[in-house]
Amino acid sequence: MNELTEFEKYVIEQKGTERPFSGEYVNHDAEGLYLCKKCLNPLYKSEFKFNAYCGWPAFDDEIHGAIDRTLDADGQRTEITCHECGGHLGHVFKGEMLTGKNTRHCVNSTSMVFKSKEEIENERSAKAKSMELATFGAGCFWCIEAIFQRLDGVESVISGYSGGGTEDAHYEAVTSGTTGHAEVVQVTYDPNVISYQTLLAVFFAIHDPTTLNRQGNDKGPQYRSVIFTHDAKQVDAATIAISKLIQQGIWPKPIVTEVTMFEAFYQAESFHENYFANNAEQPYCQILIKPKFEQAMKQFEAILKK
Incomplete structure (x- = not known):
């Protein structure tokens, strides 16, 4: 004040x-x-x-x-x-x-x-320069988007597609499982507020990294567990995070999360934006997204936006 x-x-x-x-x-x-x-x-x-x-x-x-x-x-x-x-x-x-x-x-x-x-534009420019990107695939992006949006230090979360073999991607093609793309969220965050390691901790806590090409009832390579890294530091952090999880024996099955360098991101169609917030009463959201979202809000209460 x-x-x-x-x-x-x-x-x-x-x-x-x-x-x-x-x-x-x-x-x-x-x-x-x-x-x-x-x-x-x-x-x-x-x-x-x-x-x-x-x-x-x-x-x-x-x-x-x-x-x-x-x-x-x-x-x-x-x-x-x-x-x-x-x-x-x-x-x-x-x-x-x-x-x-x-x-x-x-x-x-x-x-x-x-x-x-002018002051506002200068502040935005300075803030944008300090921001970094993280890109995660952990199943359906509707749920992942909703959780990452609530984290303090996260500026924006955009749902989209990465990791495929074609030069473009859209929902119908990606969900066919033939393009090689994964549903992902691209997170813009302030590393002075929230670290990449914390984002990784949230990522591994909100999905099952041991199921190959599948999360729950969502099946196909588009739902694979994957981290698209943007630099060598993120590669090291992701590798260390996975090694620690293996050592801790948290998961009884082998972790199958891919760690691969980021190449391209294709923003998803506009109707996917804020999907859980805009469609919370739909059966899919009520049955599958809401319990996971509420659990994450409890687990990560200390790092949520106020």
């Missing part, structure tokens, strides 16, 4: 109000994001801002999930607060017909800090 001045505490923590037309962002029109001054939670995009001539910054929309609403004790107005820290922002009004969205968030400048489009 950011340290606040006495006046900022008055507005943000004691639900005070700055004088009209006195705030830094009343007539501010630069491109970027408005963040909560106390916790830096993104609240509003600059395109949501408009001039309501009321003396305070006005927005007709919010970043999804960023704002909480509470009816004032007198029942006359609705207070808006930061969802993350509860800091007071101002009030929201409906029915004024000032924009097409018919909503006005009247916000204290004191409650916010602005981050310019």
